[in-house]
Amino acid sequence: MDERVAANRVVWEQASAKHVREYDELLAQARDGELFPREVSLLAPVLADGPLVVHFQSGHGVDDTALVRAGARQVVGVDYSSVAATAAQRRAVDLGSPCRYLVAEVPGVPVRDGCADLVYTGKGALIWMRDLDAWARDAARVLRPGGSLFVYEAHPAVPLWSWDADEPRIRADRSYFADSHVNDSFPGNGAREWQWNLGQIVTAITQAGLRLDVLEEYAEPFWRPADGTAAAAWSGRLPNAYALLAHK
Numbered sequence: 001m002d003e004r005v006a007a008n009r010v011v012w013e014q015a016s017a018k019h020v021r022e023y024d025e026l027l028a029q030a031r032d033g034e035l036f037p038r039e040v041s042l043l044a045p046v047l048a049d050g051p052l053v054v055h056f057q058s059g060h061g062v063d064d065t066a067l068v069r070a071g072a073r074q075v076v077g078v079d080y081s082s083v084a085a086t087a088a089q090r091r092a093v094d095l096g097s098p099c100r101y102l103v104a105e106v107p108g109v110p111v112r113d114g115c116a117d118l119v120y121t122g123k124g125a126l127i128w129m130r131d132l133d134a135w136a137r138d139a140a141r142v143l144r145p146g147g148s149l150f151v152y153e154a155h156p157a158v159p160l161w162s163w164d165a166d167e168p169r170i171r172a173d174r175s176y177f178a179d180s181h182v183n184d185s186f187p188g189n190g191a192r193e194w195q196w197n198l199g200q201i202v203t204a205i206t207q208a209g210l211r212l213d214v215l216e217e218y219a220e221p222f223w224r225p226a227d228g229t230a231a232a233a234w235s236g237r238l239p240n241a242y243a244l245l246a247h248k
């Protein structure tokens with residue numbers, strides 16, 4: 001494993017302890033939570049067929065039980081944090097949800113070629129990929145012909161936005177075209193995040209042999225801090241998230 005990926009993994013094992021400390025809250029979210037409405041509408045044709053889903057970087061797994069309630073027949077979550085995967089597995093068992101979890105690095109997901117109807121990922125996933133081309137090739141490998149890749153992710157411009165409440169500002173220490181930066185907020189605090197711009201993301205996916213169906217940008221971030229922080233950058237004028245759907 002790349003040295004910096006290994007260092008980030010240590011950070012994630014520590015950060016994922018939250019999934020154990022807040023087990024009951026996350027269990028309630030896993031029981032009742034839903035995907036974003038736009039995820040549901042974009043994925044509706046795929047979910048209607050009862051897909052087998054492989055979730056790259058499944059984290060707390062709350063989206064997995066939501067995918068099952070939305071129609072998935074089974075979800076295989078893959079995350080290199082054993083703390084996260086173990087807690088997600090326990091929640092799925094508690095809820096009787098057909099989700100199982102593998103502790104493994106992405107890319108290099110230990111499932112057989114062509115097994116998945118849908119590869120689902122995002123919400124803080126791509127920034128941890130050291131090699132985006134290898135990531136895209138792994139997603140394409142895992143998908144059956146006709147299968148779909150779905151990404152719902154922070155917009156690549158987000159590292160530029162300050163969290164000022166009065167008006168949006170561009171951080172002087174960041175560049176859209178930098179290859180990485182050190183995260184200075186929860187949960188990845190201290191970890192190195194890689195930056196992939198929209199051009200690099202689309203190019204990696206298409207060069208892996210997938211065809212792009214949808215690319216949408218949104219003003220609303222996929223996540224807001226629980227303490228009520230509301231940056232002016234999230235007020236509707238700037239891109240904060242995107243969704244991408246492609247097929248093999």
Ligand SMILES: C[S@@+](CC[C@H](N)C(=O)[O-])C[C@H]1O[C@@H](n2cnc3c(N)ncnc32)[C@H](O)[C@@H]1O
Pocket residue numbers: 005012013016057058059060061062063078079080081084104105106107121122123124125128129
């Ligand atoms: C911000 S979380 C998002 C995960 C998920 N979407 C969620 O909402 O919980 C990022 C996850 O990626 C995992 N991760 C980061 N880099 C990884 C890698 N190279 N291979 C596998 N998992 C990784 C971390 O352990 C963490 O659980």
